[in-house]
Amino acid sequence: MTARVTMRDVARAVGVSPMTVSRALRDDETVNEKTRHKIRQVANDLGYVYDTTAQAFRTQKSGFVAVTLPSINNANFAETFRGLSDGLGASGMQLLLGSTNYRVEKEEELVRQLLTRNPEAIVLTGGHHTDETRALLRARNLPVVEMWDLPTEPLGHVIGFSNAEAMAKLVTHLAESGRRRLGYIGASDLTDLRGAERRDGVIAKAAELGLPEVEFLDAGPAPVSMRHGAQAVSALGANLRSFDALVCVSDPVAFGVLSECRRMGLDVPGDIAITGFGNFEVASVSDPRITTIGVTAREIGEQVALLLEDVFAGNQRDGPRVVDVGSRLVRGETS
């Protein structure tokens, strides 16, 4: 167990000061080129490894960007993370990831934990947070980005879209195709706030269009996925026939609903229409293809990355930026 090789050791070996080593390793032009070369070589020979922890400590810059996702096991969020990760790669920032399991209390705990690492910015999924979380973030002078939502009271920058508006597009489309008896299938409790926004959007638009009241079909606590959609349908049994359209909180749920409907002998979309959300791969590959809302998951991540680069470069002085990336109806064969 040999002691760690530090700049001091390199400096001694070369016969310069640690300061010069520090400069040389950062390719500081003011250091004599030959010295620089020598230092690099000796550092290599000695097996010197740069200590990022010490740097982060000294400069008070961690090189981290903290990110919270509701779930890592969700193709949309994973794509956003990839877009963010790839986009931020150039600036040398590293992502510190945590998942909230769709709970604002978990988010608070997570934010607290992430903040101890001194991130240089924090990216939150969604616009709903506990008061404590908001206070924690305000206390720091930290760039904050909320994504995947258009919060009414943003904490900082926003790159998202309106879930209610997206659902309105679906409901309008269904109504125009003659559907009237809508059911909404989503997570049961109020933990999935984004899901609740979608539900409320459906209810509001249906009311506006004069459709009968939308029935809420409980698929269990968040996160809900394929199997929960299937279970919700099989729990309905013969009551299924009282609907002519099922609006689902996400594509995986819609796929479960679709499979179960077919197992039960229903014709989709003849007997019943089904819609999803998110334009997951399964929506476009399944037979029939699922009507859904296209969101630019990867682009959201990329845009956040671009925004953060501006922030880090000091090019974002004119207050928080709010970007609505929008969403679009993707017509499939289930409606």
Add this chain to the structure above:
Amino acid sequence: MTARVTMRDVARAVGVSPMTVSRALRDDETVNEKTRHKIRQVANDLGYVYDTTAQAFRTQKSGFVAVTLPSINNANFAETFRGLSDGLGASGMQLLLGSTNYRVEKEEELVRQLLTRNPEAIVLTGGHHTDETRALLRARNLPVVEMWDLPTEPLGHVIGFSNAEAMAKLVTHLAESGRRRLGYIGASDLTDLRGAERRDGVIAKAAELGLPEVEFLDAGPAPVSMRHGAQAVSALGANLRSFDALVCVSDPVAFGVLSECRRMGLDVPGDIAITGFGNFEVASVSDPRITTIGVTAREIGEQVALLLEDVFAGNQRDGPRVVDVGSRLVRGETS
């Protein structure tokens, strides 16, 4: 731009030394209970946030565990990550995640980057690495865990299973059900080494059982998913009829294959059998359910977490541990 609140500030406010604050916040029993309480409260009031960077610097322990995944957008790897994350939560370790996009060169770059953060252990997915990666890891005296494979030359601990053996189970099952003309659908190039292992496993077992030579159907470069499976099938056209079973590298690919076969009017499993890998949710929800290989994705992560806890606690002195978590045939309705 207020300055950061440190232990010093808390100490001053309470009227004790920073040392006592440090102890109190770590719930050191030797600190008077009342003092401890007071300190916690004042810390809260002042909005004090513990500085892990400083701790990491002082103690020379980063509190990080580095993890590489081929892709974050893969339900299996995401589950493994969750298992690892949840399992490691108690020990206070934070995961530092990076994805390799199924390329060993990218893995090397990633490992290099992750190592600058002084992780206390590193977890790699798969058993294939560049020589440089191996050298980098050997040079450090760092616990290494390889998962999702049983490498022939492990770098350290292993928690995985044999991909070839798993495929052998599938091929045996297909042969026993009277299938003979097998096609294998997977990623084209050699970058997805785990996929290549699966293919070789299929070919070997088929040969052993005296089946005709297995044909390789190229689904494009890794990562391949639903749409690639569908495309591979539609590219086959009428040649599809020359197979009576299609073995796919993963469930998403199998689902794409299944959908496209049905679009083309084939009866599954009447005309053709389809198998996947990984027991993804889509396999058990789709209609018909897809025959697949069940792997304990989440459990792999949990086991890695348990192993690492042992390592950190010093209870893992007797050489590297190698665990074969195995895999099992999950019969669906596509075979």
Add this chain to the structure above:
DNA sequence: TTGAAAGCGTTACCAC
């Protein structure tokens, strides 16, 4: 039960 001193490895700042 509490505190003082020292130091982890790096870099900002100034001096030469």
Add this chain to the structure above:
DNA sequence: GTGGTAACGCTTTCAA
């Protein structure tokens, strides 16, 4: 071009 000094916030160690 180069170097000395001090400091980032915490914890180990020893002393009281």
